[in-house]
Amino acid sequence: MIRTRFAPSPTGYMHIGNLRTALYEYFIAKHAGGKFILRIEDTDRERYVDGAVDIIYKTLETAGIKHDEGPDVGGDYGPYVQSERQNDYMKYALMLVEKGEAYYCFCTKERLDKLREDGDTGVKYDRHCLSLSKEEIEENLRNNVPFVIRQKIREGKTTFVDEVYGEVTVDNEDMEDQILIKSDGMPTYNFANVIDDHLMNITHVIRGNEYLSSTPKYNLLYEAFGWEIPTYIHVAPVMKDKHEKLSKRNGDASFQDLLKKGYLPEAIVNYITLLGWAPKENREIFTIDELIEIFDIKGISKSPAIFDPEKLRWMNGEYIKAMDFEDFYKMAESVLKNAIKTEGIDLRSVAGMVKSRVCTVYEIPEMIDFIDELPDYDKSLYKHKKMKTNEENSLDFLRLIIPVLEKAENWDNDSLYEVMVQTAKDNGLKNGQILWPVRTALSGKPTTPCGASELCVLLGKEETLKRLSEGIEILTK
């Protein structure tokens, strides 16, 4: 049974790279009918943010990820909050000491600092305490001299296989005798991770490739315990640009931010899954269930991917277009109400116009701002090469159509379109020579989400005629 875990720190923010990792973990587990576990890594009190755990739950839920085990849903391998698991780590560290795979170290911070002072970074611990006699150790312990427990790195080379990067071999020379238990009795992250993953029966470890270099150390730990090594899947980061990762520090968009900007959870999930992973088929729009179905580790990329907001925007537009109208209306209603103060405007009809033209609902207001108020516009807007209209002849065309519309009895789209086209025909004009000036006079914009006759219907007869005469004023100025 495949078991994967998502192990975020509750720092109050779910960034896109993290969420993507969670998705991959979820897909890999679910594809194989396995379990996806949530474990909260809250040992860093400095960075702990109140309410952050809720953000994690909320994010997973909104994204459509359901964890099988976790602090809120329980499970057989709890507790699922790292700070509640503290007791065990020391026990395991001492087991290693017993086996000669780890040792007490009483070196002071000062001594270690001094050790590093001379050389560049990368100076290893000199194993000063490795040679301490049993008596010395016991005496130190008796006297409550602060200590840490360090892993004793063996000589040789360590090779591990990563599902994405393949075989990686590192000379153990390059590794330091890392600290397992800190002087406050707490485990270091690396140690806690190995213990937790083993105790929780995690079979596949999926994480950022910044851990690629420390993976050999993990392996050495597993080997020291005689535990089975999990399958490793390291993934390249999601970048903001060629050089920088997408990060909280840079104030980059988080999942929450993207939602606030009007992106649909499904679109975000779909898009970020495709950042660093590609399916076998040549297709881009997938539901989360489809992703579970087709997700294959082999499609994971080795190199970083730059987050492209433009493409997310496009994809969101695709989701909106594919959306059921009622769902779209529900989503857009409040935006529409806010953007249109004029009484009597048919919001549903506006929603229909706008649906295939926006990528997020927040693009709606700018598109329809002319409804409440005709914007100031320049008469050059009347000039359109293809329609064969300009500032001069548009005046004639408007004068021609106003009386016709005044007389119009049926104020519906088909009738109005018919009457305008007929007028053009009767006067030997192109359709556009009537339609373009009308559209312009009614909207004061170069583009609108609908045509001239639809604008007439939308605005109503009175407002239509009012704006048309305003058009004449502008043209005669």
Add this chain to the structure above:
RNA sequence: GGCCCGUUGGUCAAGAGGUUAAGACACGGCCCUUUCACGGCUGAGACAUGGGUUCGAUUCCCGUACGGGUCACCA
């Protein structure tokens, strides 16, 4: 600096020892059209670099350049 990893159009990416090196976003053009959008068609645009191996390498190997990661009593 040591070690590890990476490098296909502007971006996401497929791909394979022999291909006209897919596709998508963005961009240009055309068609459709009641403006725009949608839709359809189309154009431009890429294998970082030098050596090998090979009949043939963008694909395999080595080096170089560039980029990233990592070397904590942080997670």
